[in-house]
Amino acid sequence: MLPHKITQYLHNIFRKNETNLHILNYLFWECTQRCNLHCLHCGSDCIADAKTPDMPFEDFLQAILPLKDAYEPDSITVAITGGEPLLRKDLPQCGKTLRKHGFRWGIVTNGYAYNAEIHAKLLSAGMGAVTLSLDGFEESHNWLRANQNSFSHAVKALDLITSSDRLFYDVVTCVHQRNIRELESFKEFLISKHVKAWRLFTIAPIGRAAARSELRLTTEDLHFLMDFIAKARADKRIDTKFSCEAYVGNYETKVRDCYFFCRAGINIASVLIDGSISACPNINRHFVQGNIYRDAFLDVWHKRFEVMRNREWTKTGICSACKKHKYCNGGAMHLWNEQQDGIMLCINKELSAGKT
C-alpha cells in the first residue's frame, strides 16, 4: 500500500485531469417540483402544488439528444429526481424512451408512491438504478419526513427494490441528532432486509434545513458518525459509505471508496425544472450556466461551467488560509451561495476542532 500522502497527491493529479477532460457521464433531470411529502430538511423546498409546472419530457429529450453525438449514450446515467419523480404519470414512458436512445436511467425517490405496479412498470421501462431515502426507524423517519405513514411506505418500497436482481440501488439516510444513536440497530435492520448498499449524509443548511439547527450534527456527533461508518465498512456486512458531500480529512478512504471529489460541472450536469442547465440540483441557482430553452445543452457543457472547473475562487473565507484546500478544492459546490464569499460549513474543520 502506498502512503496516504502519495495516494492523495496522485488523486489530485487524477482530479485535475478529469476536470480538464470534463467528460459528461451523469445527468440529473429535475422532472417535477411536486412532492407527496413535506420533509423538514428538503433542499429544494418542494411542495404538493409546485408553482413551476412539470417539464414536458419532449423538451428534455430534445435538449439532450445531441449528447449522443459527443458521447456513448450508454455511458451517461440520467438520474431522474424532483420533487418526487413518481408523481409523474408518464415516468415509465419517459424512462423507456431514454433507454431506447441508449441512456441509462434511474430515480431518486422517497418511496411513498412506490408499489408493486409501478415497480414492474419501471423495470419494464429499463430502469437500472434506484436510490431510496430511509432515515432511520419509524419514529425518526416519520418525524423528518413529516408524515406518519412515510416509513411503512418506504419499507414496502425497499422490499420491492431489494427483490430485483436487475437494479443497482442504495438506501440513503440523512443523519441528524434524533437518529444518530440508532444507526447501529438500523444497520442490522437494513441487513435483515437484504440491503447491500447504504449511504449516509449529514444535512446541509440549505432549503428548509437552514432554519432547523437540530438537524445539524455536533462535533461529537460527526466523530461518532465517521467512526460508525469506518467500523461498518470494516466488518463488510453491508457496503456503507459517507456520501461525497464533504472532505473529511483523516477519515478519507476510511468512510468511502475513494477520496473526496466534487464532480459538479466536471462529470455531472443537470436540467432543472425551468430548463436551467446546472450541475447537481441542490447547488445554488446562482450558478446556473444556461437554459435549454435558449442554449444548446452541449455548447453550454463544453464552453461554460468555468466556475466549477476552476475553483481557485473558493480560496476565500475560512478556506483562504486552509492547508487542506489542495485536497478538497473548496469542498462541495452545494455549500456555496451566491455571494461566493465562503463555504457554509466545513465538516473537516468541525472534525478537527473536536480533536482532543
Next chain:
Amino acid sequence: MEKFITKKRKILRNIFRGLSLTSIAFVFQACYGIERDFGNDILVEGVVTTRGNKPIEGIKVSYDNSLQYELTDSEGKYSFYTYKAELNMKFEDIDSIQNGLFLPQEMLVHITANRVKLNVKLDAAP
C-alpha cells in the same frame, strides 16, 4: 493542438484506470444521486396480430410469472426490458370481447442479443 492535449489527457486517464486496478475512481455517484447502472438488459419488442395480420390491442404480454407485464397498443406493439436470457413468455387476452377474443399463447424464448424482435400471431377463440 487541442486534440493532441485531449488525447494526452485521455491516455493519462487510462493510466490512472490501470493503476487503480479497479474502476472505483471512475464509478462515482453524485452525492444526491443514484448509483451508476452497468447492468445488462435486453429489449424485447414485437407486434401481436391475428392470423390475418391485424394488430390486436390490449393483449397482456408477461413472462415467468413476474410482476412485469405490458399491454399491446393500438398497433399491437409491445416492448419491455429484461435482464433474463431465457423467458417463458405469455400472451393473454385479458379484456374479454373488447378487442376480439383470442386464445392465450406461451413460448419459451432464448435470447442471445441485446435487442430481440418477437412478433406473435394469436388464434381467435372458438
